[in-house]
Amino acid sequence: MASTTYRCVCGAELRFRQDLEKDESGVYPTWKCKDCQTPVPGKIGERLKHQHPS
Numbered sequence: 652m653a654s655t656t657y658r659c660v661c662g663a664e665l666r667f668r669q670d671l672e673k674d675e676s677g678v679y680p681t682w683k684c685k686d687c688q689t690p691v692p693g694k695i696g697e698r699l700k701h702q703h704p705s
């Protein structure tokens with residue numbers, strides 16, 4: 652299965668769970684870039700949260 656990567660507007664490449672910051676303040680958890688706090692699209696966040704460097 653191909654891994655998902657997401658290029659944030661700040662230039663960071665988000666690839667693993669630890670590249671994201673979880674925001675649980677809303678009804679549904681959302682994910683943000685840990686560098687710049689820009690929200691990541693939900694589907695992308697849901698994929699990335701399962702990815703860990705092995």
Ligand SMILES: [Zn+2]
Nearest residue numbers: 659661684687
């Ligand atoms: Zn960013």
